[in-house]
Amino acid sequence: MDVLTPRSLEEALRLKAERPDAVPIQGGTDVMVELNFDRARPAVLLNLNEVAELRGWSQADGKVWLGAGLTYSEAMEPKLAEALPALAEASRTVGGPQIRNRGTIGGNLGTASPAGDALPPLLVCGAEVKLASVLGERVVSLEEFLVGPKRNVLAEDELILGVTVDTGDESRQTFMKVGPRNAMVIAVVSLAVRVDGDLRAAFGSAGPVSKLVRAELADADSFPQRVAEAASPIDDVRGTASYRRHALRILTKRALDRCLV
């Protein structure tokens, strides 16, 4: 096994082009579990921790840029939490402090789990994912980026640079997650809702990918039912499909009560 540690984005992209089999590792909270349990033995690891360009966030013209290396702890800090309240609420529910200090938005996109907690809040904020290789950059909407459970459109020579989201005008947002306890749970079902010009909801753990549902403000009454119908949940150890659908309907109703005041 090799570990490559680029010191700049340019070097990282060059290394990824030379070694397309290299597995990027940022916070390691998904990758290390695979390594520790011998579930993966990549020939090469690409350590992104020293690539400063992937860190941080910035705000301009109603848009927020989130670097792929942004941690959940950073997303919870007051300034960013004010711009993206649902993402901050979702971040608070991820793991414990040790996980939130290391786990990143880029890693959540890379893993593309149907239960990824950053995904619903990003979907309701119109997230566009920026990808890059030595050949150049491209931007895909988060909906296009997620193609299946743990599958995304990232090409083997590409890295995720970050996402752009729109904060909206006075948008009201919230995030909810159902799980057996507060800390350290994989969502049985999760939901982000945003209300400004229209109604938007995105759910997790209720289908092969996190999905966005939109409606006019006037259709608030039927929205909970529509969100539940848009889901395609399965029965698994964490919950049944019918419970998930039911929970989504209730959560959407509660989220609208919070946001439509």
Next chain:
Amino acid sequence: MRIELQINGEAHEADVWEGESLLFALREQLGFPGSKNACEQGECGSCSVLLDGTLVCSCLVLAAQAEGHEVVTVEGLADDGRLHKVQEAFVAAGAVQCGFCTPGLVVAAADLLKRNVYPSDDDIREALSGNLCRCTGYAKIFDAVRMAAAAL
């Protein structure tokens, strides 16, 4: 591969396997067995250390990622032979039964008190939510953290 890093304020180096965790390197190569290995999947917090001052699970950090960085383990909390206030409080409160979770909890509690000298019970609960204890039921651990906060 060879890595160089700072541990508890001193320069160290070790030969590590590329896929190895910082926890494994600390315990097996670097002579710091204070951080415990229980789950190796970020669930229990017994491997907690500070990496550049940030609380992390050392089982989820690639040893190679710590190259050139600063690590503080539970062994580094005592100052000049005097235990850290959190360690003294854990002893005084009887917050230790089998002791396996203790190093991780001590590091997490020290990290909390560094950021927040007047933690509420909710703050304590939140700060320790990534650390599991199968023995104490947490009551004495809470007593110890409150005691340490009062002593600081």
